[in-house]
Amino acid sequence: MEKEKVNIVSRFGRFAPKTSTRGNLITYGLVIAVFIVVQILVVTGNFSSLWKGLLVPLCTYVILAVSLNLTVGILGELSLGHAGFMCVGAFTGAFISLYMENAVPSAWIRFPLALLAGGLAAALLGAFIGVTVLRLRGDYLAIVTLAFGEIVKNIVNVLYVGRDADGLHLSTTNAAALKLGAGGEMLINGPQGISGTPMDSNFTIGILLVLITLFVTLNLIHSRTGRAIMAIRDNRIAAESIGIDITKYKLIAFVISAFFAGIAGVLYSHNLSTLTALPKNFGYNMSILILVFVVLGGIGNMRGSIIAAVVLTALPEILRELSDYRMLIYALVLIFMMIFTSNPKAKALREKYALRKLWAKLAAKFKKGKEAV
Amino acid sequence: MQKGVAVIHYRGVCQLDFLTYLVTGISLGSIYAIIALGYTMVYGIAKMLNFAHGDIIMVGGYASFIMTSTMGLPPIVSIIASMLICTTLGLFIERFAYRPLRQAAPLAVLITAIGVSYLLQNLALLIFGASPKSYTSLVSFPALKLFDGQLTITGETLVTIGASVVIMVALTLFIKKTKAGHAMLAVSEDKGAAQLMGVNVNFTIALTFAIGSALAAIAGVLLCSAYPSLTPYTGAMPGIKAFVAAVFGGIGSVPGAMIGGILLGVIENLSKAYISSQMADAIVFGVLILVLLFKPTGILGKKITEKV
Numbered sequence: 001m002e003k004e005k006v007n008i009v010s011r012f013g014r015f016a017p018k019t020s021t022r023g024n025l026i027t028y029g030l031v032i033a034v035f036i037v038v039q040i041l042v043v044t045g046n047f048s049s050l051w052k053g054l055l056v057p058l059c060t061y062v063i064l065a066v067s068l069n070l071t072v073g074i075l076g077e078l079s080l081g082h083a084g085f086m087c088v089g090a091f092t093g094a095f096i097s098l099y100m101e102n103a104v105p106s107a108w109i110r111f112p113l114a115l116l117a118g119g120l121a122a123a124l125l126g127a128f129i130g131v132t133v134l135r136l137r138g139d140y141l142a143i144v145t146l147a148f149g150e151i152v153k154n155i156v157n158v159l160y161v162g163r164d165a166d167g168l169h170l171s172t173t174n175a176a177a178l179k180l181g182a183g184g185e186m187l188i189n190g191p192q193g194i195s196g197t198p199m200d201s202n203f204t205i206g207i208l209l210v211l212i213t214l215f216v217t218l219n220l221i222h223s224r225t226g227r228a229i230m231a232i233r234d235n236r237i238a239a240e241s242i243g244i245d246i247t248k249y250k251l252i253a254f255v256i257s258a259f260f261a262g263i264a265g266v267l268y269s270h271n272l273s274t275l276t277a278l279p280k281n282f283g284y285n286m287s288i289l290i291l292v293f294v295v296l297g298g299i300g301n302m303r304g305s306i307i308a309a310v311v312l313t314a315l316p317e318i319l320r321e322l323s324d325y326r327m328l329i330y331a332l333v334l335i336f337m338m339i340f341t342s343n344p345k346a347k348a349l350r351e352k353y354a355l356r357k358l359w360a361k362l363a364a365k366f367k368k369g370k371e372a373v
Numbered sequence: 374m375q376k377g378v379a380v381i382h383y384r385g386v387c388q389l390d391f392l393t394y395l396v397t398g399i400s401l402g403s404i405y406a407i408i409a410l411g412y413t414m415v416y417g418i419a420k421m422l423n424f425a426h427g428d429i430i431m432v433g434g435y436a437s438f439i440m441t442s443t444m445g446l447p448p449i450v451s452i453i454a455s456m457l458i459c460t461t462l463g464l465f466i467e468r469f470a471y472r473p474l475r476q477a478a479p480l481a482v483l484i485t486a487i488g489v490s491y492l493l494q495n496l497a498l499l500i501f502g503a504s505p506k507s508y509t510s511l512v513s514f515p516a517l518k519l520f521d522g523q524l525t526i527t528g529e530t531l532v533t534i535g536a537s538v539v540i541m542v543a544l545t546l547f548i549k550k551t552k553a554g555h556a557m558l559a560v561s562e563d564k565g566a567a568q569l570m571g572v573n574v575n576f577t578i579a580l581t582f583a584i585g586s587a588l589a590a591i592a593g594v595l596l597c598s599a600y601p602s603l604t605p606y607t608g609a610m611p612g613i614k615a616f617v618a619a620v621f622g623g624i625g626s627v628p629g630a631m632i633g634g635i636l637l638g639v640i641e642n643l644s645k646a647y648i649s650s651q652m653a654d655a656i657v658f659g660v661l662i663l664v665l666l667f668k669p670t671g672i673l674g675k676k677i678t679e680k681v
Contacts, residue, residue: 341481
């Protein structure tokens with residue numbers, strides 16, 4: 001019995017998630033509690049419009065962070081193209097919504113369809129990338145995902161799609177090449193992107209999507225499949241030798257991660273009147289930002305990702321004067337967190353002064369004192 | 374007769390256009406090659422992808438820019454000084470960010486390297502601002518005019534190509550002929566065994582970083598001389614593309630980095646000219662993906678057998 005309690009020490013040290021239902025419930029409870037608190041604040045009028053505008057992006061970031069954590073923490077591969085999946089999801093979702101706006105007036109039917117389409121498009125791209133490059137390891141995979149992210153952004157910026165009485169027209173040169181008939185409308189206008197997407201996303205839907213993402217991810221981690229994925233992360237050769245199909249399980253994790261990034265993209269796009277693929281929102285910087293959430297929250301720790309995403313999105317709004325230094329702080333967070341968690345000396349230091357240990361020592365002393373009395 | 378001359382002339386112009394693109398491509402490729410040399414050496418010896426390498430190029434660009442434009446130093450002095458600055462920076466990064474993680478998981482090292490790259494970009498952004506600085510070329514070499522002035526090869530191009538060849542030859546000789554070079558080979562082969570043979574592993578890795586960073590400074594000067602707009606993000610894209618070049622040529626191989634760099638520069642420039650300027654980057658990255666799919670070890674790379 002005692003042996004089962006031994007923590008799985010992965011090659012990342014303590015990054016292995018704790019397997020407990022209670023932990024999961026705490027995570028769900030945390031999200032629901034935040035939702036209720038925010039709703040109370042909104043109803044009582046204690047919530048400024050600035051903060052209200054931040055709520056949907058917040059949900060987007062949380063979903064992105066949790067889904068990237070699946071790749072980085074559970075699969076143990078670094079993806080630097082997470083914003084690319086988000087981009088594909090955002091554009092597919094917005095396109096579907098715009099295309100069906102007149103045919104399906106009800107947002108309750110249209111938005112789930114857009115979500116599904118965006119998620120599936122991203123998952124498809126994820127499967128394509130996964131099949132081609134998941135046999136590469138470590139650094140190569142990181143650089144290829146980065147390359148794919150940039151390619152996606154490049155392609156979206158030269159995509160022109162319009163619609164008239166004849167149906168859809170597609171071009172990769174300019175809007176005039178579409179030769180739209182009278183009454184035709186532009187759906188995707190190259191670098192100007194998609195405008196006029198119906199504003200279908202709101203905070204409630206965002207929280208709902210966060211909960212769904214968490215439910216799927218946490219259940220995956222604690223399933224047989226999840227254990228297989230973590231086994232590959234911890235020791236690929238050992239996992240292979242006991243008959244785990246490396247490619248299959250890697251692909252499962254990667255595609256699910258891409259799917260939820262696509263969902264986050266759809267949520268993001270339906271909160272904006274104009275959607276453009278800039279380096280700022282879908283480029284390398286966005287991928288790094290999500291990675292910062294994951295690293296700060298603790299690699300492999302879903303609850304940590306959520307907290308980090310919320311704190312790092314809210315903090316710059318609270319500390320407006322620090323906004324110039326925001327990126328600098330993110331960079332330092334990445335470096336120091338890595339040294340703090342992976343350097344042998346830092347590890348020893350941390351274990352020596354761990355809060356839990358100090359607390360236990362204090363309690364022991366207190367007990368002794370009591371006994372002496 | 375008259376008609377024939379006209380046709381030949383017409384075709385001649387066409388070919389000269391192609392030659393111009395080719396020469397600019399080789400020039401850009403030579404810059405990639407110099408950057409890729411730094412990547413490939415660090416990757417071969419420290420087994421890590423130094424993401425910050427591209428940003429050291431940017432630092433070299435800014436250092437030489439300030440020394441020539443603001444302080445008015447002669448070009449050669451500012452080039453040497455920016456090499457020194459970049460070398461110091463490279464050593465500093467190696468000592469404080471990478472050395473503590475020598476025994477850590479590759480993922481941790483990679484994330485740290487990304488952090489360092491991001492840090493350099495944002496420090497430059499805070500110090501120099503986001504607006505691009507117009508860089509005055511440090512190369513005062515006369516342009517070469519061929520075919521009655523129809524084909525002009527700029528001085529920058531000549532110097533870049535010359536510099537990359539000199540650097541490659543010098544680096545190859547250094548690795549093959551000197552004791553420090555042999556130490557580098559030994560460390561890249563087997564770190565533990567090299568240490569047992571009395572090689573100072575930490576010193577060798579630091580030396581590699583120093584050489585790579587000095588090369589990055591040269592690449593920065595050449596890059597900014599050829600493309601005179603300097604921003605905090607100047608180094609990021611060429612850095613990533615140079616990594617593509619290093620993988621293309623076979624990571625860890627000095628001549629491979631050279632061949633990969635020049636091929637990549639030519640591919641990029643020709644696709645800009647003949648396919649689409651917006652899609653050029655996508656095509657370059659597409660090349661990377663194809664190379665990794667069909668020949669993951671690159672053109673001149675060694676096949677690594679995995680030991681269990």
